[in-house]
Structures are given as C-alpha cells and as structure tokens.
Amino acid sequence: MFEKFYPDFFFRSIDDIDEEFFLVNGIKFAILDIDNTLVSYKTTVADKRAKAFLNMLTKNGIKFAFVSNNHKDRVSLFAKEFNAIFVNDAGKPFTFGIKRAMKKIGADKKHTVLIGDQVFTDVYAGKNAGIITVMVNPIEAKETPFFGLKRRMEKIVLKNYKR
Ligand SMILES: [Mg+2]
Numbered sequence: 099m100f101e102k103f104y105p106d107f108f109f110r111s112i113d114d115i116d117e118e119f120f121l122v123n124g125i126k127f128a129i130l131d132i133d134n135t136l137v138s139y140k141t142t143v144a145d146k147r148a149k150a151f152l153n154m155l156t157k158n159g160i161k162f163a164f165v166s167n168n169h170k171d172r173v174s175l176f177a178k179e180f181n182a183i184f185v186n187d188a189g190k191p192f193t194f195g196i197k198r199a200m201k202k203i204g205a206d207k208k209h210t211v212l213i214g215d216q217v218f219t220d221v222y223a224g225k226n227a228g229i230i231t232v233m234v235n236p237i238e239a240k241e242t243p244f245f246g247l248k249r250r251m252e253k254i255v256l257k258n259y260k261r
Contacts, residue, residue: 100255100258100259101225102221102222102225102226103217103218103221103222103225103252103255103256103259104221104225104255104256104259105217105221105224105231105232105233106230106231106232107119107230107231107232107233108232108233108234109232109233109234110234110235111147111234111235111237112135112136112147112148112151112213112234113147113151115151115213115232115234116154117154117157117158120155120158120160120211121158123211123230124208124209125160125209125210125211125230126159126160126161126205126209126210127160127161127162127163127200127203127204127205127206127209127210127211128155128160128161128162128163128210128211128212128213129162129163129165129196129199129200129205129210129211129212129213129224129229130162130163130164130165130212130213130214131164131165131166131190131212131213131214131215131216131220132164132166132168132172132173132176133166133168133215134215134216134236134237134238135213135214135215135220135234135236135237136148136151136152136176137176137237138237138238139168139238140238142172142175142176143175143176143179144176144179144180152180161203161204161205162182162183162203163182163183163184163185163199163200163202163203163205164176164177164182164183164184164185164199165184165185165188165190165195165196165199165212166184166185166186166188167187167188167189167190167195167219168186168187169186169187170186170187172186173185173186174186183199183202183203184199185198185199185202190214190219190220190222190223191218191219191222191223191226192223193223193226193227195223196212196223196224196227196229197227200227200229207227207228207229210229210230211229211230211231211232212224212227212229212230212231212232213232213233213234214231214232214233214234215233215234215235215236215237216233216236216248216252217233217251217252217255217256218248218251218252220233221233
C-alpha cells in the first residue's frame with residue numbers, strides 16, 4: 099500500500115553515502131534535493147560537508163543536478179558554485195522537474211539515483227520517475243505545524259517499511 103513511499107535505501111545523512119554505494123549499485127547520475135538534504139534550508143551556499151559530498155561525486159564521474167521545489171534565487175545561487183545543472187520550482191512530488199534535469203545531464207532511469215529528505219515529495223517523485231531512491235534524515239526540521247504533521251505521517255509510513 100505504501101510502496102511508492104518506501105525509499106530503496108536509507109542513510110543517516112549524506113556523510114554516510116560513499117563512493118562504494120554508487121559503484122556497487124551502478125549509479126552514474128544523481129538528482130539531488132538541496133534543502134535539508136545537502137544543507138539546512140537556512141544555509142545559502144554549500145558548506146564543508148556538502149562540498150565534500152559533491153566533490154566525491156565529481157571525482158567518481160557521477161553527474162549530478164539539483165532538483166528543488168525552492169525558488170530560482172535560492173537554487174541558482176547554490177548551484178552556481180559548482181556550475182551545476184539545476185531545476186528550481188521542480189514541483190515534487192510531480193516528476194516533471196526530475197525528468198527535465200535527467201534530460202539535461204543525459205541520465206537514464208536505470209543508472210540514476212534521487213537523494214532527498216522527504217517521503218511525500220522526494221521519495222514519491224523519484225519512485226514515480228522510475229529511478230533509484232535514497233532518503234536521508236532532514237538536517238534541520240522546520241518548526242511549522244504542517245511540517246510536524248508530515249513528519250508524523252512519514253514515521254507511520256516508514257515504520258511499516260521497517261517491519
Ligand atoms: Mg528537502
């Protein structure tokens with residue numbers, strides 16, 4: 099029932115995703131969420147951790163693109179430093195943003211992973227796009243009532259998954 103919400107892989111954070119993971123799973127392309135996945139939603143440019151992760155991807159020949167539901171000013175500023183392809187206002191859980199980014203970097207479904215922090219936007223969109231999905235814990239939770247509700251619902255879905 100919840101299959102579309104189950105990530106294929108779960109990591110505590112991007113720090114735990116190493117080159118081995120990409121190699122073993124034959125992953126050559128990465129679609130990356132920014133907010134709360136790579137950096138806090140409050141952080142405008144990549145910090146040390148995010149840079150280390152993105153450099154690791156580049157070093158291993160993995161092409162990446164940022165696909166964010168956030169707006170152009172935020173997403174373009176973040177991507178600029180890496181000269182990276184990005185899609186802002188990506189409309190996840192819909193797949194059009196992911197598909198557009200995949201096309202731009204020449205990615206195919208079989209060799210592409212989505213990495214994000216949210217079940218109902220990132221994982222669901224990735225699943226519907228037919229690509230591999232990785233979920234990480236959000237870096238910093240937004241303190242809004244709706245966000246709290248979403249997290250609780252995610253917990254229910256993921257609890258089912260872990261059984
Ligand atoms: Mg996010």
